[in-house]
Amino acid sequence: MKKTFQHRIKANPQTHQKAEKWLSLCRQLYNDCLNERIIAYKENKKSIFQYSQMRKLPQLKKTFPDFKQVNSQTLQDVIQRLDKAYQGFFRRVKNKEKAGFPRFKGQNRYNSFTLKQTGWKLNGRYLEIKNIGRFKLFLSRPIEGDIKTITIRRTLTNQWFVSFACDNVSQKLLPKTGKEIGIDMGCESFLTDSNGQKIDNPRFFKNSQSILIKRQQKLSQKVKGSNRRNKTRLLVAKIHQKISNQRKDFHFKTANKLVKENDKIYIEKLNSFKSFKGLNKSMRDVAWFQFFNILRFKAEEAGREVVEVPAQNTSQLCSRCGQIIEKDLSVRIHKCSCGLEIDRDWNAALNILRLGQSLRVIPRIS
Ligand SMILES: [Zn+2]
Numbered sequence: 001m002k003k004t005f006q007h008r009i010k011a012n013p014q015t016h017q018k019a020e021k022w023l024s025l026c027r028q029l030y031n032d033c034l035n036e037r038i039i040a041y042k043e044n045k046k047s048i049f050q051y052s053q054m055r056k057l058p059q060l061k062k063t064f065p066d067f068k069q070v071n072s073q074t075l076q077d078v079i080q081r082l083d084k085a086y087q088g089f090f091r092r093v094k095n096k097e098k099a100g101f102p103r104f105k106g107q108n109r110y111n112s113f114t115l116k117q118t119g120w121k122l123n124g125r126y127l128e129i130k131n132i133g134r135f136k137l138f139l140s141r142p143i144e145g146d147i148k149t150i151t152i153r154r155t156l157t158n159q160w161f162v163s164f165a166c167d168n169v170s171q172k173l174l175p176k177t178g179k180e181i182g183i184d185m186g187c188e189s190f191l192t193d194s195n196g197q198k199i200d201n202p203r204f205f206k207n208s209q210s211i212l213i214k215r216q217q218k219l220s221q222k223v224k225g226s227n228r229r230n231k232t233r234l235l236v237a238k239i240h241q242k243i244s245n246q247r248k249d250f251h252f253k254t255a256n257k258l259v260k261e262n263d264k265i266y267i268e269k270l271n272s273f274k275s276f277k278g279l280n281k282s283m284r285d286v287a288w289f290q291f292f293n294i295l296r297f298k299a300e301e302a303g304r305e306v307v308e309v310p311a312q313n314t315s316q317l318c319s320r321c322g323q324i325i326e327k328d329l330s331v332r333i334h335k336c337s338c339g340l341e342i343d344r345d346w347n348a349a350l351n352i353l354r355l356g357q358s359l360r361v362i363p364r365i366s
Pocket residue numbers: 318319320321322323336337338339340
């Protein structure tokens with residue numbers, strides 16, 4: 001299976017400067033290629049594809065020798081990223097989703113570059129990149145499998161990381177438990193499972209969130225371009241990063257527990273998500289999306305299965321008798337004439353489990 005290993009890296013100021021220079025050149029190339037595509041389309045209704053832009057790279061290096069410093073595959077990857085942005089745009093247009101056209105990347109908006117098989121090597125505790133220098137690697141766990149690409153990334157708070165994208169990483173299969181579970185993502189608790197157990201949103205989120213709001217308010221009061229504003233912006237970026245790390249950690253712990261205890265986990269299909277009204281809705285959707293990705297990944301690693309259920313009406317349907325009991329979000333208890341009276345999210349999780357189990361493919365006899 002595939003797996004990505006991410007590690008912190010550090011180097012001396014000159015090395016970091018060179019890495020910054022690569023980022024800046026990659027950003028320039030990205031914006032130039034985007035510009036070329038836009039102009040070609042405006043003036044001649046012509047589309048330009050990645051290979052024709054890649055063919056121009058040798059010429060670019062002749063005209064602007066700075067680009068000679070940057071690994072060729074890294075430059076190709078920049079054009080591939082632009083191509084992906086275009087494909088994503090057209091896919092969303094086709095699906096009639098909200099689609100933003102690929103954008104020019106501003107100064108702090110291009111934060112990583114990728115190398116493939118050449119131009120770098122691992123040397124003990126060090127990562128050496130040709131024409132940049134040597135980074136010290138902070139390995140928290142060993143890298144497994146075959147490394148396919150490495151991506152160097154700078155965060156908004158100026159920390160640097162490397163991600164090794166690996167293939168052929170062996171699974172760590174867990175013994176079968178004979179158990180299956182349905183989970184309902186909630187707004188009051190993070191999730192409720194079909195055994196009636198709830199996992200709450202950790203309290204530290206709330207603290208971090210309120211710090212974030214305060215700092216964002218401060219930021220909006222500062223004069224644009226001022227030193228103080230820049231300092232405050234760094235503080236906002238720092239708390240953002242802290243929240244994102246805390247969330248990831250919480251997601252991993254929750255996913256590990258579910259995967260350890262169950263052979264099969266039934267979840268709601270994302271596009272059928274109930275929408276919650278309110279400010280935090282989109283943030284919550286993003287968090288769920290991330291959680292499901294981690295859950296799928298952990299399940300694959302352990303030889304477990306995550307099944308998406310196109311769930312509708314899961315909170316209204318009675319999980320015992322199938323009657324529709326309409327209730328708005330404020331009603332926390334599902335109460336049915338069949339006698340079932342349980343927490344509404346527990347009822348929903350039971351429906352997800354049942355719907356999922358009913359989807360099982362029955363072998364056809366021909
Ligand atoms: Zn009922």
